[in-house]
Amino acid sequence: MGVDQNPAAVGELFETVTVLMMRHVPAPDGLSLTAAATLGSLQRRGPRRITELATAQGVTQPSMTQLLRRLEDAGLVGRVPDPTDGRVVLIELTEAGDRTLRNRWSTRLARLDTLLATLSDEERAVLERAAEAALPVAQKLVHTLAARD
Amino acid sequence: MGVDQNPAAVGELFETVTVLMMRHVPAPDGLSLTAAATLGSLQRRGPRRITELATAQGVTQPSMTQLLRRLEDAGLVGRVPDPTDGRVVLIELTEAGDRTLRNRWSTRLARLDTLLATLSDEERAVLERAAEAALPVAQKLVHTLAARD
DNA sequence: CGAATTACATAGGCAAACTATATAGGTGGA
DNA sequence: TCCACCTATATAGTTTGCCTATGTAATTCG
Numbered sequence: 345m346g347v348d349q350n351p352a353a354v355g356e357l358f359e360t361v362t363v364l365m366m367r368h369v370p371a372p373d374g375l376s377l378t379a380a381a382t383l384g385s386l387q388r389r390g391p392r393r394i395t396e397l398a399t400a401q402g403v404t405q406p407s408m409t410q411l412l413r414r415l416e417d418a419g420l421v422g423r424v425p426d427p428t429d430g431r432v433v434l435i436e437l438t439e440a441g442d443r444t445l446r447n448r449w450s451t452r453l454a455r456l457d458t459l460l461a462t463l464s465d466e467e468r469a470v471l472e473r474a475a476e477a478a479l480p481v482a483q484k485l486v487h488t489l490a491a492r493d
Numbered sequence: 494m495g496v497d498q499n500p501a502a503v504g505e506l507f508e509t510v511t512v513l514m515m516r517h518v519p520a521p522d523g524l525s526l527t528a529a530a531t532l533g534s535l536q537r538r539g540p541r542r543i544t545e546l547a548t549a550q551g552v553t554q555p556s557m558t559q560l561l562r563r564l565e566d567a568g569l570v571g572r573v574p575d576p577t578d579g580r581v582v583l584i585e586l587t588e589a590g591d592r593t594l595r596n597r598w599s600t601r602l603a604r605l606d607t608l609l610a611t612l613s614d615e616e617r618a619v620l621e622r623a624a625e626a627a628l629p630v631a632q633k634l635v636h637t638l639a640a641r642d
Numbered sequence: 643c644g645a646a647t648t649a650c651a652t653a654g655g656c657a658a659a660c661t662a663t664a665t666a667g668g669t670g671g672a
Numbered sequence: 673t674c675c676a677c678c679t680a681t682a683t684a685g686t687t688t689g690c691c692t693a694t695g696t697a698a699t700t701c702g
Contacts (some may be wrong), residue, residue: 352557353607353624355602360631362514366526367551368638369507377515377688395649402516407690409651414688431649431698453504459634460503467630474627475502482509483618485608490615525658544680550678555660563657580667580680645702652695657688664683668675 368459372451378403379411383420383437383445385493391424391436395413400493420444517608521600522593527552528560532569532586532594534642540573540585554609570595 364409371380378401385400386392392400398408415421420441437445460468485488511562520529527550535541541549547557554603564570569590575581586594609617 352602353628354620355605356496357624357628358514358518358605358633359601360635361510363526363530364631364635364638365507365511366515374688377512378689381512383550388535393649394532403689404691405650406652406692410689413651429649429699433533433650439572451502452508456504456590459638462637463630463634465541467633469504472625472628473632475506477619478623478627479502481612481620482506482513484616485612486509486513486517488611489513489608523657527658542680552658553660554681555661555683559658562682578668578680582681643702646700648697648699649698650695653693656691658690660687661680662684664681666679666681667691668677668679670678672674672676 364459369452369455369464373448375444375448376411379415380448381493383415383441385387386421386435386437387442387445391434391449393426393432393434399434400490415441450485455456513608514605518601518604520597522597524593524597527559528564529594529597530642531557531560532564532590535570535584535586536591539584542575542581542583546584547638549639564590 354473375383382397383399385397394408395405397412398405401408403411412421417424420438421435422438424434424436426434460471463471524532531546531550534546543557543561544554546561547554550557550558561570567633570584571587572587573583575583601612611621612620
């Protein structure tokens with residue numbers, strides 16, 4: 345009992361959470377999902393080449409070139425030539441990009457906290473216990489899928 | 494103990510889940526989040542006027558007019574004049590729209606299941622138990638926020 | 643050394659959002 | 673009744689972010 349009563353609970357929860365995060369927890373900057381993920385990748389793993397960033401984010405190389413031009417115009421990333429290969433351009437996160445990313449995360453966390461504050465203490469506790477149990481599994485899933493991120 | 498070890502577990506889980514759903518569980522159709530949510534609203538609540546749909550989805554009226562024109566061109570929605578008010582256009586879901594929506598949900602569920610199949614039985618069980626606990630709370634949160642959907 | 647390959651850029655198109663504004667239909671007061 | 677105002681939707685023009693097709697410069701290999 346229990347599990348069979350709602351076999352699609354994972355799917356429904358994931359969909360519900362996605363709607364919540366995409367529609368009700370806005371970011372303070374105008375960064376798209378791809379833009380934020382690209383900056384995050386640069387923050388975690390250091391300078392990368394454009395083609396690498398494109399495949400990591402699942403977009404085409406021209407799309408990534410265009411995105412990076414906007415991010416560069418906004419001062420969030422910089423370009424460095426690759427000393428070992430004249431064709432390659434290495435993209436690195438700037439100070440401003442790092443700050444933007446940290447601010448984005450803390451702002452969204454704060455906004456989510458505001459929403460969670462409308463729940464009862466008990467409901468919040470249920471959510472926190474469930475999140476702690478599910479987080480490692482969900483992270484494993486994403487990291488397996490995004491091995492090249 | 495436990496809770497304090499990772500106070501941002503809910504935020505991290507929600508972000509991780511969002512990335513998973515947005516980047517790794519694609520829909521079979523090309524519907525945007527707003528398009529799918531609009532069709533879903535029509536499916537659940539029947540014909541609505543354009544302005545109503547726009548405010549429900551948090552977009553402007555011209556954006557909704559444009560979206561509905563594309564959905565109408567694709568045969569997913571139809572237009573009916575309001576007999577009581579000549580200015581009003583009522584939008585209704587077509588048969589094809591209904592089929593598209595059902596197909597979308599079942600396809601995404603199947604794709605998610607494929608991903609979940611890469612986990613161990615134990616990991617999947619952890620996720621399912623967590624989802625069953627968290628789902629009612631998450632749904633309450635979204636329904637409170639999207640009361641006019 | 644020249645041909646093929648690789649890395650990135652450019653051009654042009656579509657989707658989906660926005661603001662500002664136009665038009666047609668409805669409503670209310672002098 | 674009629675005109676002024678309000679409301680519902682449509683149109684125009686801009687921006688972002690994705691796409692495909694193609695161009696150019698650098699590297700590698702036969």
